[in-house]
Amino acid sequence: QYVYAAVGYRGRPPASREANHIRVFEPTTGERIIFVSHNAGITWQRVPFSSTDGWRGCYSVHVLPGGIVCLGAGDGIYISEDHGVSWRKLRLPGGMQSCWGAVPSPDGEWIYAVFGPLAPGVQKDATSELYAAWIGDSVADPFSSLRWRRIGVPNQFEGLYTWPVIDPRSGERHRLLMASRSQRQGLWLLETSPTPDGKLRNISWRHIFYWEQGFWGPKDSVAPEFETSWEQYQPRPLTFAFTPATWQRPGIWTTSGQILYRTWTDEDDWDKKWYCLSSRKVKTWPYRSGVKNVTTWRTRGMQCTYTYAAESYRNYMIQSQADNGVIESWDGGNSWTMQTRPNTWRGTNSMCNLIITNLYPAVVLAHTSFGFGANANEGILWGKKLEYFDPRDRWLRLAGGPEAKLGLPSMKFRWLEVKNEQGRRRLFVATQKGVWMHPDLREVLEGKGQFTNITTGSPLAEHYIRRVFIRNPHRIVISADWLPVQWRGLWEGNEQADGSWTWTHLRQGTGAGIAAVINGRWTLVNVRKQEAPTFWEIEYSLNNGRTWQVLCNFELAAKVRRRPYFRPD
Known part of the structure; x- marks a missing residue:
């Protein structure tokens, strides 16, 4: 019966567009709150998760096994062990000032989070990196002495990576999706094997959805592995997800930017079998433009x-x-x-x-x-x-x-x-x-x-x-x-x-x-x-x-x- 709703600002926060004279009823800075319901959304409480004012945007909220709530706020990660009534902040990795989303593993043993060195909410020229922490580091208080392990960014491609997503079917091997807001690099899959003593083995990145050149690239430009629909850009996924564990088939849904795609990951070469969900091909003309x-x-x-x-x-x-x-x-x-x-x-x-x-x-x-x-x-x-x-x-x-x-x-x-x-x-x-x-x-x-x-x-x-x-x-x-x-x-x-x-x-x-x-x-x-x-x-x-x-x-x-x-x- 417990429901949690956090203030978003996941896209372009109004405060970053003041030159356009946008009128904002709820400012992006001030009291930092989360809305909590203990009766399945019938009534709500407005609960501060921090005692100080600041950047209000939050990028993720998850419930761990056992009911602990993990909130990925703009200035870091907050947890609640009493169903959202009170909150405490976890320490940040060294040199980091902002958090761009956090997600726990399905068994609640690990937390993956994206942190950046600039102030919360700042997107211009911002970069971020992926970190992981083993909650089992301290048995008495799992969150008091977290040690963040830097995983970094895919193949050294720097950018502003935000709100990581984990496969709900992750067991002995964790699978996460990440994409850069600031670069058109497509979608990346991280795979790693956690060990019982809190280590991450066999970390690897895989580029699963991309098109580096577009139809208007150099003369040797090649077509992508997916149907582009009418949008002819290099993809910049802003929303992506694994299919729920309750679904019969495992798969991934993602946007390219403006088009929605799906692939079933239980098939061979699944990263070359993206199906366009939001558009339907009507006609291919016998006249060429670009590479097709x-x-x-x-x-x-x-x-x-x-x-x-x-x-x-x-x-x-x-x-x-x-x-x-x-x-x-x-x-x-x-x-x-x-x-x-x-x-x-x-x-x-x-x-x-x-x-x-x-x-x-x-x-x-x-x-x-x-x-x-x-x-x-x-x-x-x-x-x-x-x-x-x-x-x-x-x-x-x-x-x-x-x-x-x-x-x-x-x-x-x-x-x-x-x-x-x-x-x-x-x-x-x-x-x-x-x-x-x-x-x-x-x-x-x-x-x-x-x-x-x-x-x-x-x-x-x-x-x-x-x-x-x-x-x-x-x-x-x-x-x-x-x-x-x-x-x-x-x-x-x-x-x-x-x-x-x-x-x-x-x-x-x-x-x-x-x-x-x-x-x-x-x-x-x-x-x-x-x-x-x-x-x-x-x-x-x-x-x-x-x-x-x-x-x-x-x-x-x-x-x-x-x-x-x-x-x-």
């Missing part, structure tokens, strides 16, 4: 936290994702691949795309940068003609990049828009430094002409523009954020007779506003931050920003559907 023919997959889930843009035309679809770059589909979105994305391994982030359908053939434009999400850098504009509507349509590098091709600087591009103007199609690009325009899309496709910054001379020229909305080729509205507060919101740009542009700040806001023709009328919609109790409000204007009306705010939204767990504070 292009394959599309239908997935039952992905880890990418942000899709910036998506477009479709006929059977073709494209998504621009923060963590995957460009992914494409040729069956109306039923199945997808990352294998054909532009800029291969350097195209890990894409913030915008656009399909221009009134050209023949239709043209797709897409941005790529290197990195993930907001932390990505560089910017390249790519394009391709939709002639075959299958993987034979290939991407061409059009503008941007380190060489600033066609005068477009290398930086993140947030939005693309095209508007006809006297037989030519003006291409507008919203970037980290204002809005850039090329007078003719056809020239861009031919590698001709130059982009110019049409926000030059305004406060927008050196700041982040989120979106562009075109009223006509000479009059546009933009939403701007990541500027000084007084300059954020909706702006209108008007082209003058000499080709220069003037800019008017229509309304201060968060940068999430839009402009569109709604019910036949040009309409502005803006998002503004407010003080409590409204916090924010959405407003609209039908007269180009002269007057505004509230569409929705925090108080109105709360009345739409209020649940018992809703916290108005």
Whole structure:
């Protein structure tokens, strides 16, 4: 009837993302507690496991045979011998300050734990190593004189290894899984034989799930031993587990990053027989990209936290994702691949795309940068003609990049828009430094002409523009954020007779506003931050920003559907 729940922060703790202005109701530092229930979860007690404040994150909690609870907290291992009522901390190995998870052997005779030399919770530049301790070292008090034995890291590959997992079937030979959060090294299996007098014999590491090169590696790159699904990365498992001892077959489940895999370890060559659980192969095309023919997959889930843009035309679809770059589909979105994305391994982030359908053939434009999400850098504009509507349509590098091709600087591009103007199609690009325009899309496709910054001379020229909305080729509205507060919101740009542009700040806001023709009328919609109790409000204007009306705010939204767990504070 005893249940224990510890505060996690296993992924990216909110405190490490303060620059993003994330509001956190429960701080990552302060009173360190664990929730304990003595009646199978009906009621809970909030129990401090340490008398001092500090990093609150915990990475593991296990119950040993006999009921002793082992908590892997950020600053070390704590145990409770009275079902979570009181706790004491075990000593750390020399030179170590943090713990990244601990797990006992099934018989309760050993504890394996990952320790690091940096302060608890610090992930940047952090490393860690695996240690083991024999609880039988002291018969009177098994935990008073633990001697930690350093096992180290797999094959000298340094990194931040976290939350080790042990095979519940471990008996005379212990088997543990470990992976590095900081490196894409795949999944490792540790095997060792404990002796009755507290020694570890025959320690060995085995690389059981990996792909060192990816489809975009060197020319001699080889395909991995597993089906990659649409995710074409070297794997970085963040979750992995042995099957429970109650299951009929022994096996291992793991993620590659965004895809879920399983293998049965009672088969020969089981480390080469990983089965993809979360995706289903739909089609292998007779066209090659990388080291294999292009394959599309239908997935039952992905880890990418942000899709910036998506477009479709006929059977073709494209998504621009923060963590995957460009992914494409040729069956109306039923199945997808990352294998054909532009800029291969350097195209890990894409913030915008656009399909221009009134050209023949239709043209797709897409941005790529290197990195993930907001932390990505560089910017390249790519394009391709939709002639075959299958993987034979290939991407061409059009503008941007380190060489600033066609005068477009290398930086993140947030939005693309095209508007006809006297037989030519003006291409507008919203970037980290204002809005850039090329007078003719056809020239861009031919590698001709130059982009110019049409926000030059305004406060927008050196700041982040989120979106562009075109009223006509000479009059546009933009939403701007990541500027000084007084300059954020909706702006209108008007082209003058000499080709220069003037800019008017229509309304201060968060940068999430839009402009569109709604019910036949040009309409502005803006998002503004407010003080409590409204916090924010959405407003609209039908007269180009002269007057505004509230569409929705925090108080109105709360009345739409209020649940018992809703916290108005």
